[in-house]
Amino acid sequence: MSTTTPLLSPELLAKLEKMELVSRKIFRGRMKGERRSRRKGQSVEFADFRSYVPGDDLRFIDWNTYARLERLFLKMFLEEEDLHFYAVIDASPSMDFGEPTKLHYAKQLAAALGFVALIRGDRVKIQALGRSAGLAAPVLRGRRSLWRMLDHLQGLPTGEITSLTDGLKHFCLQNSGKGIVVVISDLMHKDGFEAALRYLLAQDFDIYVVQVLSAEEFDPELEGDLRLIDCEDGDVADVSVTGPLLARYRQTLAALVGSAREFCNRRGITYLLARNQVPVEQLVTGYLRQRGLVR
Amino acid sequence: MWPQLVNPFAWWQWLVLAAVPPAIIALYFLKLKRRPIEVPSTYLWHKSIEDLHVNTVWQRLRRNLLLFLQLLVLFFVIWSVLKPGWQSEKLPGHRFIFLVDNSASMQATDVAPSRLAEAKRQAIELVDGMQSGDVGMVVSFNEAARVEQSFTDNRRQLRRAVEAIQPSVRSSSLAEALKVASGLANPPRISDPENQQDFQVAEPQPATLVILSDGKFGEVSGLGLGNLDPVYRPIGSSEARNVGIVTMSVGRHETKPDQLQLFARLHNFSHQPASVTLELLLDENPIGYDRFEIAAESSRSAAFDLKAIDSGRLHLRAQTGDDLARDDEAWAVVHRPRQARVLLVTPGNPYLRIAMDTGMAAEIARVTEVAPAFLDTEQYRQQATIGGYDLVVYDRCQPKEMPRANTLFIGRLPPGGSWQAGSEVSRPQVIDTDPAHPLTQWVNLTSVVIADGTPLKPPPGGRVLIDSHLGPLLAIAPREGFEDAVLGFVLLDTRKGPDGALQGYLGTDWPRSRNGGFPNFMLNVLQYLGGGQAAMAEGSYRPAEQVPLENPVSGKPLAVRTPGGNAVELAGTPSGRFSFTDTTELGIYEATVEGKAVGQFAVSLLDAAESDIATRPGIQIDRVPVQGDAAPEVNRLDIWRGLLLAGLAVLLLEWYIYGRRVSM
Numbered sequence: 001m002s003t004t005t006p007l008l009s010p011e012l013l014a015k016l017e018k019m020e021l022v023s024r025k026i027f028r029g030r031m032k033g034e035r036r037s038r039r040k041g042q043s044v045e046f047a048d049f050r051s052y053v054p055g056d057d058l059r060f061i062d063w064n065t066y067a068r069l070e071r072l073f074l075k076m077f078l079e080e081e082d083l084h085f086y087a088v089i090d091a092s093p094s095m096d097f098g099e100p101t102k103l104h105y106a107k108q109l110a111a112a113l114g115f116v117a118l119i120r121g122d123r124v125k126i127q128a129l130g131r132s133a134g135l136a137a138p139v140l141r142g143r144r145s146l147w148r149m150l151d152h153l154q155g156l157p158t159g160e161i162t163s164l165t166d167g168l169k170h171f172c173l174q175n176s177g178k179g180i181v182v183v184i185s186d187l188m189h190k191d192g193f194e195a196a197l198r199y200l201l202a203q204d205f206d207i208y209v210v211q212v213l214s215a216e217e218f219d220p221e222l223e224g225d226l227r228l229i230d231c232e233d234g235d236v237a238d239v240s241v242t243g244p245l246l247a248r249y250r251q252t253l254a255a256l257v258g259s260a261r262e263f264c265n266r267r268g269i270t271y272l273l274a275r276n277q278v279p280v281e282q283l284v285t286g287y288l289r290q291r292g293l294v295r
Numbered sequence: 296m297w298p299q300l301v302n303p304f305a306w307w308q309w310l311v312l313a314a315v316p317p318a319i320i321a322l323y324f325l326k327l328k329r330r331p332i333e334v335p336s337t338y339l340w341h342k343s344i345e346d347l348h349v350n351t352v353w354q355r356l357r358r359n360l361l362l363f364l365q366l367l368v369l370f371f372v373i374w375s376v377l378k379p380g381w382q383s384e385k386l387p388g389h390r391f392i393f394l395v396d397n398s399a400s401m402q403a404t405d406v407a408p409s410r411l412a413e414a415k416r417q418a419i420e421l422v423d424g425m426q427s428g429d430v431g432m433v434v435s436f437n438e439a440a441r442v443e444q445s446f447t448d449n450r451r452q453l454r455r456a457v458e459a460i461q462p463s464v465r466s467s468s469l470a471e472a473l474k475v476a477s478g479l480a481n482p483p484r485i486s487d488p489e490n491q492q493d494f495q496v497a498e499p500q501p502a503t504l505v506i507l508s509d510g511k512f513g514e515v516s517g518l519g520l521g522n523l524d525p526v527y528r529p530i531g532s533s534e535a536r537n538v539g540i541v542t543m544s545v546g547r548h549e550t551k552p553d554q555l556q557l558f559a560r561l562h563n564f565s566h567q568p569a570s571v572t573l574e575l576l577l578d579e580n581p582i583g584y585d586r587f588e589i590a591a592e593s594s595r596s597a598a599f600d601l602k603a604i605d606s607g608r609l610h611l612r613a614q615t616g617d618d619l620a621r622d623d624e625a626w627a628v629v630h631r632p633r634q635a636r637v638l639l640v641t642p643g644n645p646y647l648r649i650a651m652d653t654g655m656a657a658e659i660a661r662v663t664e665v666a667p668a669f670l671d672t673e674q675y676r677q678q679a680t681i682g683g684y685d686l687v688v689y690d691r692c693q694p695k696e697m698p699r700a701n702t703l704f705i706g707r708l709p710p711g712g713s714w715q716a717g718s719e720v721s722r723p724q725v726i727d728t729d730p731a732h733p734l735t736q737w738v739n740l741t742s743v744v745i746a747d748g749t750p751l752k753p754p755p756g757g758r759v760l761i762d763s764h765l766g767p768l769l770a771i772a773p774r775e776g777f778e779d780a781v782l783g784f785v786l787l788d789t790r791k792g793p794d795g796a797l798q799g800y801l802g803t804d805w806p807r808s809r810n811g812g813f814p815n816f817m818l819n820v821l822q823y824l825g826g827g828q829a830a831m832a833e834g835s836y837r838p839a840e841q842v843p844l845e846n847p848v849s850g851k852p853l854a855v856r857t858p859g860g861n862a863v864e865l866a867g868t869p870s871g872r873f874s875f876t877d878t879t880e881l882g883i884y885e886a887t888v889e890g891k892a893v894g895q896f897a898v899s900l901l902d903a904a905e906s907d908i909a910t911r912p913g914i915q916i917d918r919v920p921v922q923g924d925a926a927p928e929v930n931r932l933d934i935w936r937g938l939l940l941a942g943l944a945v946l947l948l949e950w951y952i953y954g955r956r957v958s959m
Contacts, residue, residue, distance in 0.1 A: 094335035102335075188336035217335065223953075227329040230337040237337040238329055239344055248343040256339065 005100070007111040007150055012281045016112055019284075019294045020120045021083060021180060049073045084125070084179025085117040086205075088171055091128035091158040093231045094188055098214025098276045105212050106184040107153045108280040113182060114153075116284075116294055119143050125175070126153060129167030129185070130160040161232050164189045164196040172199045180293070181205040186212055187260055190233075194263055207269040208293055211260060214276045220249065312373060316366055364949035371942030375935040381423075388503035388524060390446070391431040392476045393418045393453075395460050396508030396530070398437040398467030399838070399905040403509070405535035405618040411462050414507040414530045418457045421505060422450050432502075433457055436472035437465035438839055464621055464838040464881050466905050467512045473916070476504055477523060506921075510911030511904060518917055529923035531910040536565035538589060538615040539622030539906030543835060543899065545609065545629060548600065555601040555629060559611055563589040564907045572614040575599050577607045604629055608883050608895065622906040626883050626897035627835050635660040635825030636683065638675075638700075640667055641690035646786050646806035650817035660686075660821040667692035686825040691785060701777050701824040706785035706802070708751075714772070714781060715752035723748045723763035723784075733823040734771060734780060735760045737815040743805045748784035776843075776872040780824060835899040836878060842896050844873040844886050851888050858882025858898075 008016075052061060052072035062075045087110035089095075095103040110126050117124045118140060126149065127137035136157070140149050164185060171181075181200055187193045187209075200207050220241075228237040239245060257273055264271035270291045274283055288294055304312065334340070395418055401411040422431060425448075433443040433456040444456030501522040509531045541562045548554040563569045568590050575583035583599040601609075609627040617623070637660045641647060651662045669675050670692065678684060679698030687698050690705045697709060708714045725740040740761060750766020753759065757772030760780075768783040785802035792798040806813045836842050846853050846867070853865040853873055858880045865873045878884070878898045886894040900906070913922040 097335045186335065188338050190336075190338050214335075217339075220334075222332065225329050227331040228334045228337050228340050229331055231333050231335060235337045235341075237340045237344065239340060245343060249339060252339045252342045 005104075007108050007153060008115060009281075012112060012284075013115065015281065015285055016116050017119060019116045019289075021085060021113070021117050021122060022292055022295050048076045050076060083117065083120075083122040084175075085114065085122050086171075086175060086179060086181045087113060087124075087126040088168065088181060088183045088185075089126070089128050089156065090164065090167070090183075090185030091130070091156055092161055093159055094186060095212070096158065097231075098216060100276055102186055102212045102214055102276055103158060105274070105276045105280065106210075107156065109184055109210060109212075109274070109283060110182070111150060111153055112280055112284045113288075113294070114140070114149050115146060118145055118149065123179070124149065126156075127171070128156050128158070128160070129164065129171070130157065130162045131166070131170050132157075163191050164193050165191060165199075168196040168199050172203050176203070178204060179206065180208065182208040182210060182293075184210045184212060186217075187256070193260060197263070197267070197269060201267055201269070207264075208272070208288075208291070209260070209264055209269055210272045210274050211257070212274045212276060217253070218250075218275065220246070312376075316369055319365055319369065320362065361949055361953060364945055364952065367945045368942050368949065371938050371945060375938040375942065378933065378935050379938070380933040380935070388501070389426070389429045390500060390502035391421070391425065391429065392502050392504050392523070393421065393431060393433045393457065394440075394469075394472045394476065394504065394506045394508070395433065395435045395443075395457065396437070396467055396506075396512075397435045397460055397463050398511065399462075399464045399621050399900055399902065400467070400509055400511045400619065400908045401530070402462050402464075402621055403531055403535055403537065403619040403908045405532045405908070406530065409462070410509055410531045411460070414528075415457050415460060417528055417530070418505070418507055419454050422453045422457065425450060425453075432476075433460075434472055434475055435460045436469065436475075437463045437467050438471065439465075439468075440472040440475045442475060463879060464900055465879075466838075466902050467508070469506070469508070469512045469914070469916070470515050470518060472506075473504075473515055473518045473520075473523075476502070477518060477521060506914070508914075509908065510914045510923075511907065512914075514915045514918075516917055520916060520919065525916055525919075525921045527914050527921045527923050529910045529912055531908065533909045533912065534566065535618045535908045535910065536567065536569070537617045537619045537622070537906055537908045538563045538565070538569045538571055538613065539619065539903070540611060540613055540625045540899070540901060541594070541622075541903040541906060542901060543611055543625040543627060545601070545627045555604055557583075557599040557601055557609060557611070557627070558596065559598075559625065560594055560596045561589060561613060562594045562903060562906065563591060564909065565617070566591050569615060569617070571595075573597055574612045574614070576610040576612065577601075577604065579608075579610065601629070606630055608897070610883075619906065619908050621881065622900045622902070624881065625835055625899035625901060626881070627899075628883060628895040628897050630895075633826075634658075635685040635821060637662045637821060637825050638678075638684045638687045639664045639690070640670060640687065640692055642667060642692070642789075644690050644787050646813070647688070647690060647817070650806070650814050651821065653814060653818070656818055656821055659818075660825050662821075670694050686821070688820070691788060697774065697779070699777070701826075702779045703820055703824060704779070704781045706782065706788070708781060709779050713754040713774075714779075716783065717750040717752070717766055719747050719749050720765040721747055723750075723765040723768060725761055725763050725768065727762040729758070729760045732758065732760050732771070734819045735769070735816070736819060738812040738819070739810055740805065743803060743808050743811045745784050745803045745805070746800075747802065751781055751783045753781070778824060780820070835897040835901060837901065838878055838881065838898055839876070840878060840898075842875040842878060842884075842898075844875050844894060844896075846873065846888055846893065853893070854887045856885040856887065858884065 049062065049065070050073065052074050056074050060075050062073050065071070065073045089103070089106045089110055091103060095101065095106065098105075114124045114126055121142060124140045124145070125137055138148065138152060164187070168183070183197075183200070185193075197207065197209065222241045225240045226238075228239060229235070261271045261273070263269075270293065272287055272291060284294065395414050397411055401409070401414065403410050406413045418433070425431060428448065430446045430448045431453045432446045433453055435441050435443050443460060444453055447453060501524065504520075504523040504525045506525060506527045507530055508527070510527070510529060538561055541560050543557065543559040545555055545557050548556045557575065559573070561571060568588055570588050571586070573585040574581055585597050585599075587595060587597070589595045607629050609629060611625045613623045615623055637651070639647060639651065639662050641664065648664065650656070651660070656662075679687070679694070679696075679700065682699040684698060684700040686701045686703065688703045688705070689707060691707060693704065693707045693710055695710060697711065702709065708716055723745055725743060725745070728738055728740055729735050745763070745768070748763065748765070748768050750763070751768065751770045753767070753770040753772040757770050759767040759770045761767065761769035769780065771778055771780040786806055788800045788802055789797045790800040805811045844853060844855070844865070852867045855863045855865065855875055855877075857863065857877070863875070863877050865875065875884075881898055881900060883895055883897050885892060913920055915921065
């Protein structure tokens with residue numbers, strides 16, 4: 001079974017060591033982290049000068065410049081801060097399909113990103129969708145927490161049937177802080193994904209949506225007269241698989257993916273379609289780097 | 296041709312078989328078993344099938360290509376179970392000669408559409424039944440035989456040759472066809488005088504001789520069948536009904552010589568009485584009508600008075616409703632009478648003058664009487680060379696060269712030496728007169744006294760008309776398109792008497808005899824040799840008979856238009872005489888020179904043998920009876936293998952479509 005394969009291989013860990021998470025927004029962490037924030041502040045790394053205005057802290061005036069130019073300038077430094085990193089995994093039964101399963105794939109992705117965050121001293125919280133999942137999820141920081149994170153991921157409660165909207169709504173209620181949110185789901189929810197993502201938008205998170213689909217969903221290997229049973233709600237669809245029906249299915253899937261991508265692009269959400277056959281390593285070091293989540 | 300089926304099932308098995316296709320369709324509609332499969336989400340499927348999942352019956356049918364293919368497979372399987380096969384006939388042997396009769400009687404319609412079509416159909420069936428490696432040959436025959444296709448194993452060529460056989464209006468003769476066939480099957484032997492042994496020219500080829508005919512030909516004798524194995528396939532029915540015009544002639548009215556009369560005889564060849572409506576048309580305008588019953592297997596004559604008809608085309612039509620139409624019509628041509636130009640060269644002969652001076656003779660001939668000295672004049676030479684006379688009568692004299700005309704020599708022989716005569720004999724007694732020849736019709740010399748005569752020896756081709764116990768006294772022989780008649784005794788002469796003075800001498804009492812018919816003879820001479828007969832009315836020629844034609848403008852080509860509208864060109868001859876043989880159609884033929892009509896003649900079937908269309912069940916070849924082969928060996932060409940293969944092919948296609956999920 002795919003679940004027995006380790007979530008993170010040593011080779012991947014080596015590659016991830018050199019990476020760090022990037023946020024397009026300026027967040028104020030609760031503690032100073034190892035991260036250079038876009039905020040100017042107190043650190044040893046010089047950033048810029050600016051003219052003095054009354055009320056500024058006199059400690060930051062550059063006296064050498066004043067001696068030379070007889071004008072007051074303030075020396076600005078880059079502030080180092082920590083980052084809140086959230087990974088929300090859709091652990092509904094529909095994710096338990098594919099080879100490897102989409103859930104395993106989602107866990108691998110979350111572990112990789114979580115590892116990057118841990119080694120940079122960021123605050124990491126990985127949780128499944130669900131009413132109680134958020135409370136059980138630990139908040140991790142530092143390289144030492146890697147094994148705790150992996151343990152937590154392995155034991156992530158699955159099988160809770162929660163709609164995406166409900167799950168993200170609870171997530172927003174439980175996590176008020178700002179930061180990066182990576183939602184890993186197949187987005188196959190009958191009540192849609194738009195409302196769910198709007199909750200996150202309202203919280204002003206830096207949002208990444210990774211839609212994980214299995215190869216069977218892209219190209220279903222079905223034939224004959226079938227009764228398709230939904231694994232979550234037991235809904236039944238009687239189909240006679242024919243060429244036109246399969247073509248129609250692919251059109252519908254393409255429409256779903258297209259609508260998700262468009263919705264996300266319009267709202268500043270980074271959308272990524274992941275196929276469970278593409279290795280996580282390639283996804284993180286390739287696609288996510290291109291999208292700007294890591295560097 | 297429908298395939299023959301073998302019924303392998305009882306009725307209840309049929310019912311079971313018939314229930315299979317509806318069962319397949321029912322299964323398709325009911326869809327009793329759908330395989331349940333758990334999927335991550337039916338969300339996309341529901342959206343997809345909204346458009347496609349239409350439950351109407353027709354749309355299902357339209358979309359279910361597989362259903363159709365399965366039904367097609369079932370169709371092929373059922374067909375092959377029935378063991379269908381083409382039924383063809385099998386003949387013994389591996390070499391076949393197909394003799395197809397295309398004579399006039401084969402146009403009878405007692406088997407639809409006609410006997411010839413049926414014969415061709417049977418021949419094609421036999422050709423189709425030939426095994427690979429068998430060779431065949433196609434010969435069509437009527438009076439003459441024609442090889443339509445020589446030996447070949449190409450069945451398509453044989454079939455084409457059979458299909459190309461056209462009906463003819465000729466009579467039939469198997470002998471001709473047998474000569475052609477036996478020439479191939481029984482090659483001649485040659486003898487070497489040095490060697491006692493005969494040599495076979497070629498290996499004899501045994502062959503099966505298939506005769507497709509109604510058997511209306513005479514017995515064939517003198518032709519050994521040898522290696523030929525005859526199979527007779529009678530075509531048509533022995534109960535065929537037919538009434539045909541078997542003779543028709545136009546002649547002078549018995550009591551009114553200035554009028555013409557048409558005689559026709561019709562024969563009913565069937566076993567039931569027949570009702571006949573006769574219609575006579577002159578230039579396609581009706582001029583006579585008759586209606587009568589003819590008892591079974593008997594004849595009935597009909598006569599039509601033609602009144603004063605100068606010329607025209609006579610068309611006699613019988614409405615009989617029988618199986619053969621070609622003998623229900625006959626044609627004749629009446630010409631404008633032209634007087635024969637007759638030159639009588641005589642030192643003086645009152646008997647001839649009186650006989651040629653009768654009213655009837657004067658009507659048909661214009662006689663010019665001259666003395667023998669006229670033969671030396673330039674006028675005679677010119678007229679004789681250009682054919683200015685129809686007939687020249689040389690009474691006790693002879694020309695230096697034969698004229699371009701028919702001649703009658705009395706008491707002298709024609710110059711040239713072709714005619715020979717014995718020494719003069721006394722009182723020859725006439726023992727035979729040929730009553731069939733037009734020249735000696737109504738002539739009787741048995742009681743006539745003839746003083747002296749010279750027995751005649753005509754040249755080859757000649758015919759003796761009056762024979763005496765001492766030798767022939769009247770003979771006729773052809774000469775380059777003309778005819779010469781020679782009378783071996785004189786009617787009248789001058790001879791030296793015992794006192795040495797010339798005195799009249801009577802050679803015979805024929806002209807004075809009451810029963811001798813001398814005037815008839817002279818009238819026959821004027822009519823036959825002078826062309827007087829042709830001048831009045833011309834009978835009808837038989838198909839394929841030679842028709843003599845005369846061109847008034849010698850040297851010019853003659854065109855003959857057939858009844859069918861085809862034109863046949865005859866190259867000009869110096870004599871201006873032609874022989875037309877292409878009389879393959881029935882009706883009136885027209886001869887023209889440079890577009891000007893110069894003559895007409897008619898061709899009619901008038902053949903009692905061909906009109907008697909009852910098919911003979913068996914024939915005789917060289918005294919060997921050949922019975923009709925009514926129940927030939929049936930050869931069955933099974934096609935179930937092909938059907939099963941087709942079913943398999945459809946099954947593969949269905950499997951392929953199922954595998955590829957290809958849809959309509």
